[in-house]
Amino acid sequence: MAVTVLERDSAVGGMGKTITVGPYAVDYGPHTFHVRETAESRAVIEAIKPFFGEDPLxxxxxTRVLLRGKEYVYPLEMLQVLTGVSPLLAARIMFDYLRATLKSAFAPPTKEHSFEEWGVRNLGRTLYDLCFGIYSARVWGLPTSQISSKQAQRVAKLNLKNIILRTFGIRADPATYFTKYMYPRRGISLLYESMADAIRARDNCVLLNAAAVRLERASEGITRVVFRQDGREQTIECDGVVSTLPLPALVSMMQPPLPASVSAHAARLRYRSLKLIYIALKRPRLTDYHWVYLLDEQFTVNRMSEQKNVSADMIPSDRTMLCIELSCWRDDPIWCAADEDVYRIALKDLLQMGYGVAEDEVEDYYVTAIPTAYPVYELNFEDHLIPVLAGVHSVPNLLTLGRHGLFLNNSMDDNVLLGMKVADHIADNGLVSAAWLEQMLAFMNLRFQGK
Ligand SMILES: Cc1cc2nc3c(=O)[nH]c(=O)nc-3n(C[C@H](O)[C@H](O)[C@H](O)COP(=O)(O)OP(=O)(O)OC[C@H]3O[C@@H](n4cnc5c(N)ncnc54)[C@H](O)[C@@H]3O)c2cc1C
Structure with missing residues (x-):
């Protein structure tokens, strides 16, 4: 079966992309490929290894978290937190945790709706607020009482029992607590460029600067895909479509449209957007870490990463480049703000992180943005997601995939795994949407259970 890949961007990789900023090569926030100690992960790594280029890292x-001016290892080591904070705070953490544990034991919740309920029940109020509550409200732009407990996904195993087990060196769930990454020395783009080369080498097409605009359907399903390239519309006749588009965009492209109720539900699925602020410093290195999460209330940005610590081959030896992430809604003024204003917000936070950066050390900055970075799990989002997935997959030969096709905050290894699954599904059954939807929902359920 011949395949045509349509990519709106001028390069492949999506959010897993490496860009060049002057002498620096940087990802959209370093995109490392997670290696988990599971059979599934081993199969993915085995399949994908050849695409990582020579001598991958x-x-x-x-990863570290910055909490009350101190660095902690992430995933959290409980003893480190208890001995790092003031004795009074440590006592409150323990007291709240014991109270929450007893409450759960004697009055187990019949249903857990919000992320806040999940966190307070598993960690106790104090630890939850310190480590998740304040940070999550900033990342998601919502009070955590309005965020679904499904958001806990793979952090769901981070209850105190697991934290304590880890502290004593007892292995926690390997699906959650992956400790290794793979990374191509010159940036994550290489992985996806190698995949695109392999697709082309088998007489398939990967079209860049080619934005899908319309999916035309008849009773048997999608028959034609219309895309825009070089300012003009072109058409591909097809046997079926695998879409990684954000679901609301996909629904809006259907011609004739899906029932109005599907569009209404799709309009309720929201995405959190991200500004990425790159700051080049006139020093060889700032930290020893890949990422630093900023948990305290005083910060506006979420996290900072240092690309050089992922691969030193991408940054000049006497310089370093930080990537600072700031999340927002697309109707927030910050989304349309001038780059310099966004940079100033990031710089202000950088100066108060405690790493001793001075403003005159900044050599250069660059700001870019991702409009649909994170699917947002508002309370009861499933009431909208399920009808959208069902509506889309009622088209017999339309299958969705990827972070946006599932509305799942997953990582690249998940998406490669799903790509392998969809290929097997098509080889075995053809382009059959209904059976794929079942597989995909089963996969999502596992992830929502933190597996
Ligand atoms: C800041 C950040 C850091 C992350 N770090 C990691 C990490 O370290 N490790 C990890 O495993 N995961 C990481 N992730 C998650 C990872 O980015 C996603 O899991 C992965 O990129 C999702 O792949 P995707 O193909 O589903 O979606 P995307 O990467 O978003 O790709 C979708 C593609 O669709 C294209 N497109 C959109 N509209 C159209 C159209 N109309 N026509 C044609 N093409 C279109 C886009 O241009 C894009 O290329 C991170 C995510 C973010 C936001």
Missing amino acids: VLTRG
């Missing part, structure tokens, strides 16, 4: 997860 295998890295140990280097």
Whole structure:
């Protein structure tokens, strides 16, 4: 079966893309490929290894959280937190945790709706607020009482029992606590460029600067895809479509349209957007970490990463480049603000992180944005997601895939796994939407259970 891939961008990779900013090569926030100690992950790594280029890096997860001016290892080591904070705060953490545990034991919740309820029940109020509550409200732009407990996904195993087990070196769930990454030395784009080359080498097409605009359907399903390239519309006749578009965009492209109720539900699925602020410093290195999460209330931005610590081959030896992430809604003024204003917000936070950066060390900055970075799990989002997935997959030969096709905050390894699954599904059954939807929902359920 011949395949045509339509990519709106001028390069492949989507959010897993490397860009060049002057002498610096940087990802959209370093995109490392997670290696988990599961059979599924081993199969993915085996299949994907050839696309990583010569001598790929295998890295140990280097994440820290900045909490009350101190760095902590992430995933959290409980003893480190308890001995790092003031004795009074440590006592409150333990007291609240014990109270929450007893409450859960004697009055188990019949249903858990919000992320806040999940967090307070599993961690106790104090630890939850410190480590998740304040940070999550900033990342998602909503009070955590309005965020679904499904957001817990793979952090769901982060209850105190697991944290304590980890502290004593007892292995926690390998699906959640991956500790290794793979990474191509010159940036994550190489992985996807190699895949695109392999697709082309088998007489398929990968078209860049080619934006899908309309999916035309008849009773048997999608028959034609209309896309725009070089300012003009072109058409591809097809046997079926696998879409990684955001679901609301996909629904809006259907011709004739899907029932109005599907569009109404699709309009209720929201995405959190992201500004990425790159700051080049006149020093060889700032931290030893890949990412630093900023948990405290005083910060406006979410996290900072240092590309050089993922791969030193991408940054000049006497300089470093930070990537600072700021989330927002697309109707927030910040989304349309001038780059300099956005940079100033990031710089202000950088100066108060405690790493001793001075403003005159900044050599350059660059700001870019991702409009649909994170699907947002508002309370009861499933009431909208399920009718949209069902509506879209009622078209017999339309299958959705990827972070946006599932509305799932997943990582690249998940998406490669799903790509392998969809290929097997098509090889075995043809382009059959209904059976694919079942598989996909089963996969999503596992992820929502933190597996
Ligand atoms: C800041 C950040 C850091 C992350 N870090 C990691 C990490 O370290 N490791 C990890 O595993 N995951 C990471 N992720 C998650 C990872 O980016 C996603 O899991 C992955 O990119 C999703 O792939 P996708 O193909 O489903 O979607 P995307 O990467 O969003 O790709 C969708 C593609 O569709 C194209 N498109 C959109 N509209 C059209 C149209 N009309 N016509 C044609 N093409 C169109 C877009 O241009 C894009 O290329 C991170 C995400 C973010 C936001």
